[in-house]
């Protein structure tokens with residue numbers, strides 16, 4: 053077989069097939085391979101006219117079809133299958149070739165795989181790809197890690213197929229060595245979970261407190277989508293809320309089982325945050341809210357527990373002008389809570405970058421999330437601006453523009469969280485975001501009491517604000533204080 057292909061894709065299910073088509077449409081010659089050959093044939097039969105494909109029937113043929121240095125993208129099921137496929141191709145490629153894993157791998161697996169392949173002289177690039185099936189075809193946000201040398205050959209190809217931000221910049225950049233790309237994708241998904249949870253809470257409040265119908269709530273979301281909340285997730289929420297179930301004629305949202313599932317990337321984000329010691333309660337609340345929704349036994353056991361009197365029976369419908377005022381208040385609350393969640397996501401990016409010495413450019417991450425990915429949103433350009441102007445910004449909340457907006461949202465944010473509590477509408481994301489915000493601004497936290505308790509029962513010692521060193525109080529004795537360091 054003649055080596056004519058600039059890039060190869062192995063694993064031609066929904067993501068791989070569309071990525072391969074995207075490469076071909078951008079003018080690349082694309083080698084194709086899939087374990088089950090029928091998928092390769094189907095792709096060429098259906099889409100062969102879109103560009104130049106080189107279908108292959110075996111891993112050996114696939115590798116032989118690639119121009120050196122070979123770049124091959126693995127798009128197979130995450131976990132064991134990815135390991136098996138990487139090992140298979142590692143045996144066939146040569147020193148200097150690039151193997152790319154575009155699946156949703158855990159960044160620690162990517163670090164392990166990169167180290168093993170580096171020993172053999174092969175570049176391994178773990179890359180996050182976001183945008184789902186449609187994004188893979190029309191332009192995803194691509195988050196590659198790996199060596200700078202690998203990016204030199206792979207980067208130009210990725211830049212051809214990535215989404216374009218409104219300023220025309222491709223939504224991909226080299227993020228750092230080994231697992232940096234998959235770490236960034238993991239945090240992207242964590243933020244995605246938090247954002248989706250907040251949007252779900254806004255919907256629930258408009259329904260449970262204002263008494264609006266799904267189609268009316270869709271109109272509210274459409275309006276929001278023309279302002280600072282302009283984002284893909286708000287846009288699709290409006291679409292979902294206008295959809296009517298063909299079987300029953302009821303709003304679609306009312307026939308879908310209210311048990312949210314998860315493949316695991318949100319959970320990984322929270323587990324990693326715990327290891328890194330970064331507080332990301334917005335993401336954790338979202339993961340736990342999904343988990344709680346699926347606990348049928350707990351929910352059944354609790355369904356007859358008392359709630360606030362205002363919540364008894366069907367929600368009373370607000371008058372039009374009152375509903376409008378309430379919706380405006382929810383918008384402020386949603387926006388403020390969203391800013392807090394994104395701030396936590398960026399804290400996590402910074403902590404990961406420091407812990408693994410990746411040197412992730414925090415402004416660039418916002419730049420490549422402006423288009424193509426699930427959390428694409430107008431306000432990411434402002435996050436890009438904030439971290440580009442001040443790379444050492446300690447938290448997004450300290451950016452003067454965001455801080456001003458959070459100041460302006462105070463009454464509405466607190467009023468909405470209070471309304472949720474009064475009506476018994478669960479809003480862990482919004483109330484958690486407010487608690488996080490208040491926790492950061494507090495001049496003094498009750499952590500002082502926690503420390504005192506720890507010293508009381510376990511002699512764990514404490515520090516004082518007025519003296520250097522560590523101390524222990526003789527709680528069981530005369531309560532004198534000893535210096536312990």
Ligand SMILES: NC(=O)C1=CN([C@@H]2O[C@H](COP(=O)(O)OP(=O)(O)OC[C@H]3O[C@@H](n4cnc5c(N)ncnc54)[C@H](OP(=O)(O)O)[C@@H]3O)[C@@H](O)[C@H]2O)C=CC1
Nearest residue numbers: 063064065066067068087088127128129130133155156184
């Ligand atoms: N779906 C999505 O929206 C997104 C998916 N991803 C990630 O992209 C990757 C691909 O996802 P998706 O397209 O949904 O496909 P799947 O995750 O469903 O994986 C199916 C593909 O994996 C191949 N495969 C499975 N096991 C093996 C094996 N042991 N050896 C060789 N090939 C194997 C299948 O081959 P065969 O046809 O022979 O069964 C098929 O090509 C995954 O890692 C996923 O996490 C990332 C972003 C979004």
Ligand SMILES: O=C(CO)[C@H](O)[C@H](O)COP(=O)(O)O
Nearest residue numbers: 182183313314315316317426
């Ligand atoms: O990677 C993605 C987008 O960027 C997937 O859409 C995401 O993994 C979906 O996750 P979950 O099934 O856990 O909701």
